[in-house]
Amino acid sequence: MSLAFLLTTLVVVATPGTGVVYTLAAGLSRGRRASAVAALGCTLGIVPHMVATVTGVAALLHASATAFQVLKFAGVAYLLYMAWATIRDKEALVVERDGESLSSGRVIVRGVLINVLNPKLTMFFFAFLPQFVDPGRADALPRMLALSGVFMAVTFVVFAAYGVLAASVSSHVTSRPRVMTWLRRTFAGSFVVLGAKLAVTAR
Template structure:
């Protein structure tokens, strides 16, 4: 059984890491501001779904591949950067129509959710981060390391879900203001496009 003090220490570290500025919470913030709180929460759910994949990868040892293989790391990195550039292109083209569109809302929600998943799983640094972070709190003397990593991964996912949802909620106030100004919508879309392009550049330049 994992001691409560270890869980609390891990929880504190997870909260701090979730609030620290990074691609995921910046992504949630911009999507919430552009599309509203529900959109930000849907993106958050997608990101957390991606974290399930990373937790499974670490617990099964798959993430080691990305730490030891430069080719695997670079391929996933390029895929992630291309996707971010695609999002940047969409944002620059969006103008002020995003808030006014009344089309297929269900499809839009599905796109936001899948956007979060893709954003997360195509970032090899998340897999490597989990590989470096989760095992630090596991102890072979307490039983199955794999099971402990799954528990810690679950705690981190719940923490990220709460923190990112809070970010989405408060960013939604910015979205409420943007709805009343078409000019502000255009500016915010340009800002979002720039953020996506910057995240793509950061991902391309990242090293293992």
Template sequence: MFGIHDIYLFVISGLLLSIMPGPDTLLIMARSASQGFKAGSAAALGTGAGVMVHVLAAALGMSAILATSATAFLVVKYVGAAYIIWMAIGLLRSKPRAAAATAAPPLPLRKIFGQGFLSNVLNPKVALFFLAFVPQFIDADAPNKALAFIVLGIIFNFNSMLWCHALALFTARASASVKVGPKVAMWFGRATGVLFIWLGIKLALSKQH
């Protein structure tokens, strides 16, 4: 159907790729640990929305620009790296909530969604991943390759959302069960910030091919 083949292999491969840790995983875990499942879910949905942008762009051929234009790739790469490092700085500057009456309130869910969306949509490696991975499961004589690409992208994103929400639920429950104190949560956030800086630098130094 739609000129798609080896769908089961695609699903299994997609799930294994989703489980691999990265900026999305760290963001979901950090928000789930600090603000509970709803915050982790908001981050997951934000990353999912970012994935769909890449899927639609790749299906329409727009992401091919990132694969062929060094300038476009560099611009998106550096903007994405800068945003990840900016989020990392915010985590590194976090303070225990119980330390002062003026402690910052929980981050609104819409902002957490925006963080997930931007951290994903500003990562050109995601666009290149879809351009390299998805076409392997589309027949050369498929009647509508763009439609087949979108269908596979939706399947990939749906399975990824199942994993991300399971991760958010597990992290939120684990955080609640061990009763993480303000200082522990602060240092967890700072450790995540250090990892985000590493990921941001890694993204900035990544090559187009």
């Protein structure tokens, strides 16, 4: 495995995006455990893109403007929903000290949807992985799967680190109502901006 692949993966994953925003929000609102669960959800959301790349569906999305646009605007709609839900839910950023696992399923599903409904991730895999895999080699498929696995592992570790960092300072901000109001607005605004960015991006 090349150092170039690892460095590129780290840069791409660490760059703030929808997954990072979601994991930070989870860390601030529900603590370390929830941030890890959110990171897991975002990581699982990579699987369909990986499968699409390996099976060649990514090539269809790359060639079909209609398929790309449908998935893209589904992602935009979901990000706008996340913004609306963040503003509407006054308890969205309240730290839960009891560690209830009841909401873990919802946290994971939201994380999965955030990454599943992001066609740019499929395009990234389609353009990124082939640079490190020789299609003529007999082990091309296993190597692509291995590299995808590394990308997912790095994603989970980096996102979880973001979440844990947010959780570590949550007690300093969640006790201040005005700060919490601005945090809700900031996260909601971030989802809107990311949705707008996705809406205007081309293939």
